[in-house]
Amino acid sequence: MSVRTPAVVGHCDALQAALGHFRGNAHITQRWGERLAAVLGGGGRLLAAGNGGSAAQAQHLTAELVGRYRDDRPPFSAIALHADTSSTTAIANDYGVDELFARQVRAHGRPGDVLLLLSTSGASANLLSAAHAGRATGLHVWALTGPAPNPLSAGSDEALCVTGASSATVQELHLVAVHMICVAFDAAVERGGR
Numbered sequence: 757m758s759v760r761t762p763a764v765v766g767h768c769d770a771l772q773a774a775l776g777h778f779r780g781n782a783h784i785t786q787r788w789g790e791r792l793a794a795v796l797g798g799g800g801r802l803l804a805a806g807n808g809g810s811a812a813q814a815q816h817l818t819a820e821l822v823g824r825y826r827d828d829r830p831p832f833s834a835i836a837l838h839a840d841t842s843s844t845t846a847i848a849n850d851y852g853v854d855e856l857f858a859r860q861v862r863a864h865g866r867p868g869d870v871l872l873l874l875s876t877s878g879a880s881a882n883l884l885s886a887a888h889a890g891r892a893t894g895l896h897v898w899a900l901t902g903p904a905p906n907p908l909s910a911g912s913d914e915a916l917c918v919t920g921a922s923s924a925t926v927q928e929l930h931l932v933a934v935h936m937i938c939v940a941f942d943a944a945v946e947r948g949g950r
Contacts, residue, residue, distance in 0.1 A: 804873075
């Protein structure tokens with residue numbers, strides 16, 4: 757028999773408390789899912805990026821859009837910018853880490869596309885550069901971050917800032933946000949008859 761430790765239970769308690777506050781942001785994930793359905797359904801694309809665990813969350817979202825979330829539907833264009841290791845290592849080597857995502861945004865982004873940047877701190881220089889490049893290129897720049905205020909939320913068109921007791925809790929809520937976006941996206945696609 758194992759004994760429950762306070763730290764493990766405390767993590768669950770912190771997540772539950774943060775989720776209670778997070779529920780008030782459902783309208784943002786709803787709006788983002790619907791907007792993504794309109795952009796991607798019209799031939800646009802989603803570019804997504806993050807560092808570390810946030811990169812995994814960004815890639816989770818792009819996989820749900822290219823593949824499927826729950827029900828079968830057509831694939832949509834969604835690119836996780838950190839996933840192309842040859843490009844990322846070449847860019848980091850030739851231009852520096854701060855240009856890692858910005859250069860790809862300028863290469864792949866078109867006016868009207870969506871750029872979603874995920875960051876627990878909201879202060880990563882490479883994501884700030886990407887946000888600047890996205891806005892300059894005419895993309896809709898969204899930030900999914902940790903607590904506000906932070907530089908990334910300030911440098912984006914829209915932001916969903918999550919308050920959590922730790923980076924782990926913020927990342928767990930980012931996954932909830934990703935799934936909520938997918939729910940809204942799929943519902944909008946189904947209403948649109950695609």
